[in-house]
Amino acid sequence: MFRTAFTGGTRMARLGVRYQSTESPSATSALSFKKHLRQRRFGPPPAVRKPTVEDAVSNILYNTPTPMDGPPTRHILNCLVQNEPGVLSRLSGILAARGFNIESLVVANTEVPDLSRMTMVFNGRDTQIEQARRQLEDMVPVWAVLDYTTTKLVERELLLVKVSILGPEHLHEQMPTAKFDQSVDFADENIAHASSSSQKTLNPSDTLRETFSHLRALTELTRLFDGKVVDVSSDSVVVELSAKPGRIDSFIKLCKPFGILEASRTGVMAMPRAPVHDHSDLQAADDDDDDAVDLTMLPPG
Template sequence: MARPGTSILVRHSSSSSTSAISYKRSHPHKRHPALSSEYLYPAAPSAEEAVSNILYNTPPGGQGRTKQRHIFNCLVQNEPGVLSRVSGILAGRGFNIDSLVVAKTEVADLSRMTIVLKGESTTIEQARRQLEDLVPVWAVLDYTGFKVIQRELLLIKVSILGPEHVRAQMKSRNPSWQMVEESEEEMTPSNALRQTYGHLKSLTELAKLFQGKVVDVSGDCAVIELSAKPDRIDSFIKLVKPFGILEAARSGMMAMPRSPIYDRHESEEDEEAQDSGSGVDATMLPPG
């Protein structure tokens, strides 16, 4: 003898399966139209279309710039007052110094000063000669137009709460969930926590793309360290600006010329080429 509940369960399952089959018959599955051959196998663009696309996506160049950026590398005596004298000469000529970095070298009495400024080439040359006349200055090297290695250090503090909370973060250091509750959008603490760590993950991946790293994390912000070229640092700042920048500190550009690569076979081959010439014996040529 079967239990009373068994027959009821079987009837319910059979009725539900029957209703499901009838529902499928009354509502057939809609098939999407097949993709056309033009979508699957697009035609190759013509030369005119390709050139137009390249010209349209090429950013405009800086041909209209009258002032060129100059990089000075000053080797100065390590004594007090050198920095003020060097900057005073440049300020007296009306130059706006973009960056200035001073640090000791491997020699105890020698310091290296890297100056980046913009101006006319003739005026810059006069300023360079005037800097060389200073007593504590050993040499002034102009790296403009040379292949140099440029690096700049950036420490930037970015919000992980979102751009709508940046103003509140600058005024106070409340926990993230309190800031979210005070905003217009009502969010639970769990959703706010997910959003916070989502922003942190995005910032971490973005820093890895620029070969940077996150050096400090708190409940509402993160500090990223990046060492790269000045142009690359400018691009990184533009990309993290939508997250909300709380603080940013840049060290200024440091430059060092690249070392040339010499081939020991190059000089021998050049001498052999000069000796061989065109392969014609010079004694067989007419005079004159």
């Protein structure tokens, strides 16, 4: 019995593992013992080869994750198309198939009789926009597709808005759909009539004075936005405004307290700005051209 214990202890000593009692084994010693047995059974772990320059370059080129696409941005495409039937539906179908929601679309003739200019504004990612632009260029009636997203532009949009001058309390009566909205119950009509009769009726002169103040405020607001009043009636005015889309939105927000009856917007029309050349730079370029030597006029050798 003592021989068996001594033989086991000698074997444990040969393996280089510190012997401990089986009653309170240590986790660290057990893991080290298993690791030592595995090394004796399977041999030492293979040496890791140092990466070469080719391996490092291949890892950078092929294992680097592609950058994530940013949020959708606003894009403006200008298409020069042949003036023929069905072009608009085909171009809009290509964009609809890719999931683009067209915010603005303006199509009109150009100075050339058979050529039309189409300006489209929509939101999307850069890679998807480039694919759609190439697909639009492959169409037969399309001459060219220009991306004005990063170009300095002159953007204009025309707005025609009809605004009430009687006040927001009379807005429902002035709406075009007011005559079709007659589904009020008889009891409700009696209640409304009783409440209106209990209120103090306004003097016609007060109503006229209030209407005139609204008209003057709208005229001043239109003048500040460089617009003009194109029609005046007893209860509303029609304002014409040509400006940037953001300025159009601001004007509509300011007109809402008066009461907007109708509004019509044409959409964005864009044209790139012409570059401004400095006169000194042009003069320097001309001087450089004059100093250049024509090699064809030199003698041989």
